[in-house]
Amino acid sequence: xxxxxxxxxxxxxxxxxxxxxxxxxxxxxxxxxxxxxxxxxxxxxxxxxxxxxxxxxxxxxxxxxxxxxxxxxxxxxxxxxxxxxxxxxxxxxxxxxxxxxxxxxxxxxxxxxxxxxxxxxxxxxxxxxxxxxxxxxxxxxxxxxxxxxxxxxxxxxxxxxxxxxxxxxxxxxxxxxxxxxxxxxxxxxxxxxxxxxxxxxxxxxxxxxxxxxx
Numbered sequence: 001x002x003x004x005x006x007x008x009x010x011x012x013x014x015x016x017x018x019x020x021x022x023x024x025x026x027x028x029x030x031x032x033x034x035x036x037x038x039x040x041x042x043x044x045x046x047x048x049x050x051x052x053x054x055x056x057x058x059x060x061x062x063x064x065x066x067x068x069x070x071x072x073x074x075x076x077x078x079x080x081x082x083x084x085x086x087x088x089x090x091x092x093x094x095x096x097x098x099x100x101x102x103x104x105x106x107x108x109x110x111x112x113x114x115x116x117x118x119x120x121x122x123x124x125x126x127x128x129x130x131x132x133x134x135x136x137x138x139x140x141x142x143x144x145x146x147x148x149x150x151x152x153x154x155x156x157x158x159x160x161x162x163x164x165x166x167x168x169x170x171x172x173x174x175x176x177x178x179x180x181x182x183x184x185x186x187x188x189x190x191x192x193x194x195x196x197x198x199x200x201x202x203x204x205x206x207x208x209x210x211x212x213x214x
Contacts, residue, residue: 017069024070032072106136109145109179113191116175117149117160120167125159128152130199130209135190143183146190152198160193168193 023033095102114131121129128151135146149168151157161168172191179187199205 020070033070105138106133108182109133109136112178112182113147113175116171116178120171125156128156142186143179144188145179149193150196150199154195157193157195
């Protein structure tokens, strides 16, 4: 890619044709030389579309401007999706056709519960919450899930539990329903709430919860 304004030899130029010609002499094996400027936001967007867009490759090139001699090596051409599919052999499926995810049922259970927490509490509290599945047992007709809703402050714990335990019960009822719909069996859910002060700022806790590697 050549950004117009430098011909690659340290000389300034605004001639797109000359710029492509110079870069082709420097990089004779380059698959494509695009005379565009990164200073123009529109050009950057068009280039991103070309790289990641997959479909209509020829159209993406046209959007970048008229073709210039030397942009492509002699004899090279771009291929559309249908042409590419005809050249690439079909491989074996990586997962069974009826698989919905490659994550464990334990992980899915935690995400379902956390989704209910976000919906029920709204605003700032959910972003200070984490759901930890401490126990998960399964049988052909039952899933037993022991989960912990972790918050950062005692005041947040009160909001999650609610008056007389009403809110956490509401969360549990909805989470149990969704877990049953996902696993298609009866679900027993034991839900508790715990305060872990400033857990989002604690690297050790973040690592324990799976947010940081190493």
